[in-house]
Amino acid sequence: MSSATDTAHHGHDHHHAPPYGITRWLFTTNHKDLGVLYMSFGLLMFFIGGAMAMIIRAELFQPGLNLVDPYFFNQMTTMHALVMIFGAVMPALTGLANWLVPVQIGAPDMALPRVNNWAFWLLPAGFVLLLATLFMPGGAPASGWTMYPPLVLMLGDSFPFLIFAVHILGISSIMGSINIAVTILNMRAPGMTLMKMPLFVWTWLITAFLMIAVMPVLAGAVTMLLTDQYFGTSFFNAAGGGDPVMFQHIFWFFGHPEVYILILPAFGIVSAILPTFARKPLFGYSSMVYATASIAFLSFIVWAHHMFTVGLPLAGQLFFMYATMLVAVPTGVKIFNWMATMWRGSMTFETPMLFSIAFVLLFTVGGLSGVMLALAPVDLQYHDTYFVVAHFHYVLVTGTIFAIMAAVYYWLPKWTGHMYDEKLGKIHFWVSVISVNVLFFPQHFLGLAGMPRRIPDYALQFAEFNMISSIGGFVFGFAQLLFVWIIIKCVRGGEKVTDQVWEGAQGLEWTLPSPAPYHTFETPPVVK
Amino acid sequence: MSLAQGTYYVPHESRWPVFGIPGIALLMAGFSVYLNGGGWGFPIMILGAVITLIMTVMWFRDVVHESVAGKYNEQVDMSFRQGMAWFIFSEVMFFGAFFGALFYARVLSIPWLGGDDAATSQFLWDSVLLSWPTAGPGMLDVDFTAMGAWALPTINTLILLTSGATLTWAHHAMKENHRKQVIIGLALTVLLGATFSSIQAYEYVYAWEELSLRMDTGIYGSLFYMLTGFHGVHVIIGALTLFVILIRVIKGHFTADDHFGFEAAAWYWHFVDVVWLGLFVFVYVI
Amino acid sequence: MTSKMLVRALTAVGLIGLLSTAAAAPGESGWRQPWGLNLPEGVTSLSRLSYDLHMLVFYIVCVIAAIVFIGIFYSMWKFRKSAGAKPAHFHHNTTVEVIWTVIPFLILLGISIPATQTMIKMEDTTDYEMTVKVTGYQWMWEYEYLDEDISFFSRMDPDSQLARQRNPEISPREVEHYLLDVDNPLVVPIDKKIRFLLTANDVIHSWWVPELGWKKDTIPGFINEAWARIEEPGVYRGQCAELCGRDHAFMPVVVIALEQEEYEDWVAEQNGEAAAVGDEPAEADIDDVAEEELEDMSEDELMTLGEQVYNSQCLACHRAEGEGMAGFPALDGNEMVTGDVSAVNDVIINGVSGTAMQAFGGRLDDREIAAVVTYIRNAWGNDAGDLVQPSEVRDAR
Ligand code: HEA
Ligand code: HEA
């Protein structure tokens, strides 16, 4: 596809340069500004959530209670997960969508710019509520991010803050997703048919659908917690005819699609980067689209694989086991398509490519342990051990986070007009990829050998691997400081890049000047 | 619709969200403090609610002005339509969570507690047998009567169905430019909505006092109030929206082929209608 | 960085990972040892079935991982631009796409057969020969033998309790089964199909002994069922596996499996002991105990027994020095504790309803309560100066 119109400046009565000062950022409706805000917020939260992870790893460095009180440890696991998922990954991915979707489909902006601004600013509000609990007398939520009753009802003062923070973050996600979905469906340039859209746009369309479908369910679930706590209802109380497990069903009906919300856009990113550096078109575009849609569909009928130990009826166990295993098929299609994309290409290994390749390999590791977890009878052993922790960090950290990093390196030159420091980028990659495996690979062993998750202290035989894991964690954490430095350096200056930036890059965004002007595609390009 | 025109309206700055966000934060934080027993949370909560309300009103005012000023082309209109459709979808899923809870309780947890699961029933709940509606095995001493389907709820069902009809009538009139009929149809709809809410209020008082049916009378009471309560809130919001639309019709904001504000409110109203039918069948009748 | 180095480094990472996992595979030698890598084979037919399934899938996913890793490393090497690779232009091939959709599907189908069979066996709790009811509490287990008149609580052992404090008196490394030992283990016979009924009193816990091959959540208000037929005598250790609050890490499970005769001896001993003033008197027994058995105790006796009881029962919440923590009141320097004795007795016997402070009346006998009350009134900085005798506790009940 190519763009027929020059896209930079047209003589409308809009002011083209961004306004100055703080109000630019507060009031902005510009999708690029909001993209930057979203991504910066995500980065900030990544560090806050990461700092909590460092406390976790420090406490687990050796047996015994060394640093923190067990209750505070539980607060850290809970907040770490909430901050990482709702604060770091989702905003970062939404930010990427904000910046990229309009330019990839040739739209002048997002469909609902004001809603866009609102959706973003709800995030700080939600996180002020959530993080403020850290400074309250009873401390922050300590129930695990899954918020199971009855435990969550014992939280004390932080409880309503947790509930309302989830509500606010939910509204933010729903509004953000509606905006993205409408933009994709309604704002495409002439000729940009659905099956011509870049995969990043496709994956985000499906992600947006998932979010609009499941965030309200989470809101409903936590609302029932609230009324159980303060208004005497008995949803999750057996004495009143309810069932604590019912919460788990509702939560995971949200929770499982949620994990695909976290991974599908990452699939989109990798599908953009691999072809560029393989200098060869993406293999199996349409099967990629169908695979993404199948994963999304299946994600609605597998939720109880998180609940194999709660005493589901046999038929339920079997159904959810089969459905979960099925997810491996479309995901496998994606992996093999990426392999075929690289096959007989002409590859170079710039930082975005390195992160993308690491993504494919290490996501596969996480996905395959997922398939092991899917086997209901053996999950009775794996469940709630570090094997699960290893699984989801492989898909989340070396999956989503790596993809986000790849995206940042890949599009940073387009955003800033400067090339990032390739040498530092490579160092960042190598330190990260090695340390992250030192961090999470031994956790498989810990889990199999019997270490439960969510514990601040452990039996002596787990000491060695925990220490190794912690060391990997500290190195990985420090490596991320380098990441921030590279970004700052690149924003401040550096070698100027061409509009094309990468030799093999395809897509409308590369037809724009680097850095891209404040307003783009005010007259739509014609896509052939 | 993939035709982007050069005139897609992009407001260049938006103050109301940022103005309203602290309101939402205060509202929620104040409410939290209040729930935790801190009385001083209450005024904060009210302040937050007021700010949020101002935001909502001002924001919609801007949108109305822009719309009247003709800034929205067809594509913007389509964005609004799709946005509204997705929003209603998210609302459907929100109610889905509570309906899910209803089905779960009725099909699974109540039977398990009340006899189907031998061990649970025998060892924990003295083998009591339960049948819907129930307060649950641990609250057998609470005495309540379930809300029957045939008096008030049936009347309310008829009212909502009629309101759907009057609204459709108004819509047709709108398309044919019969302004008077539009106004009458809309006014009737709003009135019916208000009647519905009043009857529901009466029903609540009756249930609470005469039937001893409360939120804390076990799972039936919980589900009853949660489902009908959230529905009731939606009826009120929908009726208010329709009322605003009525005023806008009187002011002449809409034309036969450009009246998305009207349609959005109408969609919402029909959605509320359909949810009620679900409620009527699954909460009251069955 | 040259691509040669790159390939080498990536290969190294992959290989280390794969090899170390493969090394983990055979046998169970690593189980419960430092550097333990793998699930135990366990000691029940169920655990062996699930272990076999685990190994089967493990090997399958290793092969799949190997295919993916080798495929990618090979193309990175072979089709690198620096070696002059020219890009091909294909972007689609229906045949291979069908192949790599169908083959994984068939593999999964294959796995699902043994998985289904195993699952069905696991759920079959019929034809049991004895029943144990397990109840989870914050943070201990209660075991009731439904066919015998035996029931007792099982808490983490005092040594671990001490060692798990911050700035502990003894180091964790000196405790033999740190965090994995209890005061009263569950004792069961081998070669009997035991049905477990699992429930909880407060929040959800999960009862897990890896060697039995499963864990099962204990849900307040519901009973879950599971079963085991242990084939080898031995001591099997596990832990609570569902986050249940502050001390989730500190509620171990220990199961001792005995030969039938030894088990019967144990049962007899329990029955005998419960009639005397045992460790865990059932509610009814407390009344049976004759008045005269409640002799007054000396200060030494009271304080020694009191300290024992405190360290095993109370320390989890009120901490080693009675200093308490957020949400759990300090007992040291607490005027309520050193004040009116009957109030203190009442709190301990009946608990404070709606809080984590449970009623210990059913769990501790009069001597123990008297001792612990004496202890908390006189330990640390507290200095009430008086002794509380078992008879006073009897009267307070
Ligand atoms: C990005 C997030 C993400 C992703 C993508 C996944 C993907 C998958 N997950 Fe994971 N999962 C989580 C995040 C994620 N998960 C989290 C956060 C938790 C824990 C939550 C908590 O309790 O706190 C969790 C927990 C979790 C459990 C519950 C474990 C337990 O608590 O006991 C299970 C069980 O079935 C599971 C399964 C799977 C499966 C089958 C996939 C599949 O989608 C994977 C598919 C991919 C592949 C299989 C690899 C590539 C395929 C091939 C190369 C083809 C050939 C393969 C075969 C034929 C096998 N996950
Ligand atoms: C996207 C989600 C995401 C991400 C990115 C991460 C990232 C990390 N996670 Fe997280 N994690 C979860 C989601 C995620 N996690 C979830 C859902 C849970 C389950 C929670 C529950 O049980 O309820 C969990 C639980 C969890 C546990 C288990 C806790 C327990 O069960 O007790 C552990 C333990 O090692 C852990 C570690 C880490 C580490 C070391 C990182 C690292 O990758 C983080 C690296 C980043 C940084 C370190 C920040 C950057 C650097 C600095 C701040 C500078 C300072 C650096 C130093 C001082 C060294 N996580």
Ligand code: CUA
């Ligand atoms: Cu009990 Cu965890």
Ligand SMILES: [Cu+2]
């Ligand atoms: Cu899942």
